[in-house]
Amino acid sequence: MSNSPQVASMCDVSFTVNGEPKTVSAYPMERLLDVLRQHLRFTGPKEGCGEGECGSCAVLINGFLVNSCLVPLLQAKDANILTIEGIASEHSHDLQQAFLNCGGAQCGICTPGMILAALHLLDKRPSPTMEEIREGLSGNLCRCTGYMQIFEAVAEAARQPTITK
Amino acid sequence: MRSDPRDYQLVAPGTLHTVLAIMAEEPGAWLPIAGGTDVMVLYAAGKLPARRLLSIWNLPELRGIEVLPGEIRIGAGCTYTELREHEVIAREFPLLARAASWTGGIANQNRGTIGGNIVNASPAADSLPALLVYEAELILVSIRGERRVPYAGFHTGYKTTKLAVDELVRAVSLRRQFSEYFHYARKVGARNAQAIAKVCVAAVGRLTKNCVDDLRIALGSVAPVPLRLLNTEIAVKGKRIDSSLLMVARKTAASEIRPINDIRSTARYRSQVTSNLVEEFLRQLDTGATV
Numbered sequence: 518m519s520n521s522p523q524v525a526s527m528c529d530v531s532f533t534v535n536g537e538p539k540t541v542s543a544y545p546m547e548r549l550l551d552v553l554r555q556h557l558r559f560t561g562p563k564e565g566c567g568e569g570e571c572g573s574c575a576v577l578i579n580g581f582l583v584n585s586c587l588v589p590l591l592q593a594k595d596a597n598i599l600t601i602e603g604i605a606s607e608h609s610h611d612l613q614q615a616f617l618n619c620g621g622a623q624c625g626i627c628t629p630g631m632i633l634a635a636l637h638l639l640d641k642r643p644s645p646t647m648e649e650i651r652e653g654l655s656g657n658l659c660r661c662t663g664y665m666q667i668f669e670a671v672a673e674a675a676r677q678p679t680i681t682k
Numbered sequence: 683m684r685s686d687p688r689d690y691q692l693v694a695p696g697t698l699h700t701v702l703a704i705m706a707e708e709p710g711a712w713l714p715i716a717g718g719t720d721v722m723v724l725y726a727a728g729k730l731p732a733r734r735l736l737s738i739w740n741l742p743e744l745r746g747i748e749v750l751p752g753e754i755r756i757g758a759g760c761t762y763t764e765l766r767e768h769e770v771i772a773r774e775f776p777l778l779a780r781a782a783s784w785t786g787g788i789a790n791q792n793r794g795t796i797g798g799n800i801v802n803a804s805p806a807a808d809s810l811p812a813l814l815v816y817e818a819e820l821i822l823v824s825i826r827g828e829r830r831v832p833y834a835g836f837h838t839g840y841k842t843t844k845l846a847v848d849e850l851v852r853a854v855s856l857r858r859q860f861s862e863y864f865h866y867a868r869k870v871g872a873r874n875a876q877a878i879a880k881v882c883v884a885a886v887g888r889l890t891k892n893c894v895d896d897l898r899i900a901l902g903s904v905a906p907v908p909l910r911l912l913n914t915e916i917a918v919k920g921k922r923i924d925s926s927l928l929m930v931a932r933k934t935a936a937s938e939i940r941p942i943n944d945i946r947s948t949a950r951y952r953s954q955v956t957s958n959l960v961e962e963f964l965r966q967l968d969t970g971a972t973v
Contacts, residue, residue, distance in 0.1 A: 546725070587723070588722070592737055656788050656789050
């Protein structure tokens with residue numbers, strides 16, 4: 518295996534973020550998280566662990582929940598990316614409102630990832646059991662709330678008839 | 683220290699043929715990367731020795747689960763989510779579906795692939811004992827063609843495999859012969875989700891006239907490679923499950939594993955848990971499978 522460092526060349530990669538077409542010129546192994554935060558200034562995705570354990574950098578790619586710290590930029594080519602910035606319209610999304618109502622956010626670092634994980638769950642299971650909520654959010658760590666308020670918020674959002682899941 | 687993206691090349695040729703041609707041209711020079719749930723972790727930690735990476739994520743030739751009359755062929759690029767959600771896997775190979783549900787959180791299940799899990803060759807990988815129990819075969823591919831090898835023996839030592847430098851795992855084949863068996867799986871870790879196992883076990887068994895007519899037991903995290911407990915199987919096969927057989931099974935299992943002390947657990951704990959889980963499997967086989 519060749520170990521000599523070689524300078525990679527930059528490439529243009531196009532995708533959409535929250536429905537808007539974007540093209541970035543960057544190195545192919547840049548982490549999608551860094552591209553979103555630093556190149557495009559979508560600072561909703563947070564860096565927690567940087568190794569796929571905590572879920573704070575979660576975004577949806579083509580509808581699938583992923584940890585953006587583990588996605589090299591090149592693999593996001595042509596993808597439709599949804600970050601927390603893209604889920605509210607004029608009003609808060611039902612999930613955001615439910616997090617507020619239930620005390621589901623404290624320091625806020627885990628919240629974007631929690632809400633995207635919840636959105637992904639509700640897309641698959643519109644009326645999840647508490648067990649399914651726990652599992653759907655099991656890859657998202659929170660060090661403030663003790664989780665119960667978060668689970669309750671997701672359950673409350675799932676009860677909303679109008680929710681756009 | 684974090685890696686600098688300027689030092690790493692990544693290309694995504696888009697077809698299997700081109701990927702294999704690149705791998706054949708410069709054997710060992712390129713590291714394939716699928717969902718990145720292992721490779722990107724090393725990269726983030728500044729511990730990725732490879733500098734040239736070849737994306738195989740979403741290659742159509744590695745995708746899909748093919749259900750044939752006698753076997754099921756799982757593309758190496760299938761994610762844990764796809765394994766969990768597949769009806770035939772859930773019904774006939776539940777240990778694999780269960781292991782997929784244990785592997786990381788949902789976000790990692792959407793990216794991690796079965797082929798990646800095999801080639802990454804961690805002895806603690808959740809899905810690998812299930813592949814041993816189901817006597818999986820691997821379909822390996824290179825520009826030279828395809829070959830089929832039994833999964834048992836694929837791992838030659840800690841994180842080493844029989845894969846040639848120009849080869850990829852293309853698919854995993856499982857023979858559809860276990861639908862009448864009792865299936866048992868259990869993972870013991872610090873936390874149910876997102877934790878790497880201290881010990882994980884997959885087993886199948888079948889009773890005829892109250893005797894164990896057939897069984898297979900495999901474990902993760904108790905040896906340098908995922909391990910099938912062949913001696914324990916021999917000790918149990920053909921016998922009636924009673925307290926003296928359980929004692930023999932516990933002892934034999936503990937004697938054929940090679941556990942270590944590491945950050946997740948101790949050799950002693952792993953040995954004790956292994957015996958407990960083998961006993962639990964046999965007890966459940968005895969009660970559950972005769973119902």
